[in-house]
Amino acid sequence: MAKDITLFWVSGSPPCWRVMIALEEKNLQGYNQKLLSFEKGEHKSKEVLDINPRGQVPTFKYGDKIINESYGACFFLEVWQTQGTKLIPENSNEKAQVLQRAFEGNTLHQKMIDVITYNWRVPENERHDSAFKRHKEALTAELKLWEGYLQKQKGSSSFLAGKNFSMADVIVFPSVAFLFRMGLCEESYPNLAEYYKGLKDRPSIKATWPPTWKETPGQQLFKDI
Amino acid sequence: MAKDITLFWVSGSPPCWRVMIALEEKNLQGYNQKLLSFEKGEHKSKEVLDINPRGQVPTFKYGDKIINESYGACFFLEVWQTQGTKLIPENSNEKAQVLQRAFEGNTLHQKMIDVITYNWRVPENERHDSAFKRHKEALTAELKLWEGYLQKQKGSSSFLAGKNFSMADVIVFPSVAFLFRMGLCEESYPNLAEYYKGLKDRPSIKATWPPTWKETPGQQLFKDI
Structure with a gap:
């Protein structure tokens, strides 16, 4: 164990x-x-x-x-299926929804990383403002998709896939928290902000909050996304 | 169903x-x-x-x-756990191995896509030979890793994770087949070539072979990888 x-x-x-x-x-x-x-x-x-x-x-x-x-x-x-929270439901309809959101979380994460790492991943002589702008636009489009998902289910669930906390939240919440830590504007993404605030004090999340985030202020990299 | x-x-x-x-x-x-x-x-x-x-x-x-x-x-x-091939084993040691190979298959796929899509994904004025070369080198390093995995298990299994066909093969085989279709050199990657040849006539793979691949010749994009 x-x-x-x-x-x-x-x-x-x-x-x-x-x-x-x-x-x-x-x-x-x-x-x-x-x-x-x-x-x-x-x-x-x-x-x-x-x-x-x-x-x-x-x-x-x-x-x-x-x-x-x-x-x-x-x-x-x-x-450990019967221990703690069941993160992937047995019911096939619920399972389909959890898997869809969990795996598309990888696209959200990747688009966020494409912006945040551009300047240290791409050698200076290969950098283009147009490329950086395109990465930012791709992240904006991606974030709007997730805003839409949350808007659609408003009032019926505060989790990403179905009525319960699931693997989709396990995987996607840290990326959402990272976005706000890096300055994402709560007013521009109100549903993501509500999702973030609704989950940040969940015991599993609070217990594992990044220690460096408690000690240092965030950054403003995503403030104009 | x-x-x-x-x-x-x-x-x-x-x-x-x-x-x-x-x-x-x-x-x-x-x-x-x-x-x-x-x-x-x-x-x-x-x-x-x-x-x-x-x-x-x-x-x-x-x-x-x-x-x-x-x-x-x-x-x-x-x-459908009990129907057809069990793709994810119950046994925790076997399951760990299948999940590791299945998910790192995404890295192999992504590095392959980074090379193959470079010229149509990146606008012409942003393209750099140095970037394309770096993507090719990253793919080569990745392929050597998989060659090493297969070399290590040589003689004991012809599958990617453990003794049986699994989700790892479901996910990674199509990328390996794509690499050879696009000209990957069998002599440079003998273990990947053996893996490919060992699985290409498996009924599930043969039945789903890309129809366009039967009609047209492959390309040589990966011949110098």
């Missing part, structure tokens, strides 16, 4: 946070963990690269089995 | 093909389907955009529930 699990993580990384929320929801508190410094490049250390050849975070270990993909680790935790 | 399922797909698209292989493996032949022409832009038609706002393929419908994400549709099909 929890003692067989080890998580290598970085504070503020949505993929790491997903796994931590899922661990809380499945009542697997007390797992082994190692907080890595992204700034010091510890996710590229030999210790991590030996088990995670792409040098990504998180790295999740269960016994000697390694899952380096955050979706993989989250879905794996449903092995 | 099959009569409640509808799939909108495009010939030769690895994400579509994944879902079709999974449907075959789960003995769900006879589902409704609509083959769209990518060249004619039919995946951006009103009929598709109404249920799939990003205009991606595939679109999968089960009754009135819609799953537009290929991973979502494939994982959904495990609703």
Whole structure:
């Protein structure tokens, strides 16, 4: 159980946070963990690269089995089907909805990353204002899609897929929180802001709130998105 | 069952093909389907955009529930746990391995797409030989990782994760087939070539082989990767 699990993580990384929320929801508190410094490049250390050849975070270990993909680790935790929150419903209609939102969460995350990493991912001589603008427009269009989803279900549920907290929230909430941490305007995205505020004090989320976010102010990178 | 399922797909698209292989493996032949022409832009038609706002393929419908994400549709099909091939094992060690390979398949696919779509995704005035070269190098590094995985298990299994055909193969095989279709050199990647040849005549794969691939020759885009 929890003692067989080890998580290598970085504070503020949505993929790491997903796994931590899922661990809380499945009542697997007390797992082994190692907080890595992204700034010091510890996710590229030999210790991590030996088990995670792409040098990504998180790295999740269960016994000697390694899952380096955050979706993989989250879905794996449903092995404990009857423990804690049921994150993927049995009912096929509800399951379809949860899977759709959980997996399209990857598109939201990717479009956010495309904007936030542009300046350090793309060498200076290859950067174009037009490309950066296009990435920002793609993120705006994506965010409007999610605003629409939440608008449509307003009043009937405060979760992303159906009546209950699910894998869709586990996976997408950290990206939404990241967007607001980086200055996304609450007035421009009122439904996302309401979703964010409705979930931020949920015990599994509060218990795993990125420690660096408590110590430092956010940034304003997304303020004009 | 099959009569409640509808799939909108495009010939030769690895994400579509994944879902079709999974449907075959789960003995769900006879589902409704609509083959769209990518060249004619039919995946951006009103009929598709109404249920799939990003205009991606595939679109999968089960009754009135819609799953537009290929991973979502494939994982959904495990609703029929006892029908056809068990694609995600119950045993936690085996499950961990299948999930790891299935989800890291997305990285392989993305790095392949980064190379193949560079010239039509990036406007001409923003293209740089150095960026294209970097994408090709990233794909080469990724392919070497998968070569290494297959090398390590040589002689013990011809599947990607464990002793049996699994969700990892459902998801990754179409990308591997696409790479060889686009000219990947068998001599440079002998383990991937052996994996490809070992699976290409599997009934679920043969039955869903992209029809356009039977009619036209492949290309040489990946020949120097």
